[in-house]
Amino acid sequence: MNVTSIKDGKYYDNACVLNEGDHPFIRHQSYLLYRMADTMGAAKITRYVNLKHYVTREDWGDEVFARIVNGLAASEDVPLRILKYARDTGII
Numbered sequence: 582m583n584v585t586s587i588k589d590g591k592y593y594d595n596a597c598v599l600n601e602g603d604h605p606f607i608r609h610q611s612y613l614l615y616r617m618a619d620t621m622g623a624a625k626i627t628r629y630v631n632l633k634h635y636v637t638r639e640d641w642g643d644e645v646f647a648r649i650v651n652g653l654a655a656s657e658d659v660p661l662r663i664l665k666y667a668r669d670t671g672i673i
Contacts, residue, residue, distance in 0.1 A: 583614040597652025603645045606638050613649060616658035620666055 587593050587610045597613045629635040641649065653659060654673040667673045 583617045584611050585614050586611050594652075594656050594658045596656035596658070597648050599645070599648075604639065604641060613652055613656075614658075615653060615656040615663075616660070618653070618659055618663040620663065 584599065584607070585593075587598070593612045594615055595612065596615060599607045599611045599613070601608055601610075626635065630637060640646075650673060653664075653667055659667075664673075
C-alpha cells in the first residue's frame with residue numbers, strides 16, 4: 582500500500598490519515614493512497630524486495646493496522662476489484 586504526504590490545497594483520501602508516531606517511517610501527516618492498491622503474488626513481491634525496488638520496514642502496530650483496514654473499507658477511492666478481493670479473503 583502506498584503512503585503519501587498530505588499537501589496543502591491538494592486532494593487526499595481521508596479514509597486513513599497517519600500522523601508522526603504512527604510508524605517510524607511516518608514523519609508528517611500522510612494518507613493511504615488506496616486508489617493505487619493492487620494485488621501481487623508472493624514470488625513477485627520477494628523479487629522486488631531482493632532487487633531493492635521495495636524496501637521492507639517495521640510492521641504496523643495493531644491499532645494503526647486496524648485503522649488502515651478500516652480505511653480500506655471506508656475509502657471511495659479503492660478499485661472495485663481490490664475491494665472485492667479484500668471482502669472475499671476476509672481482510673474486511
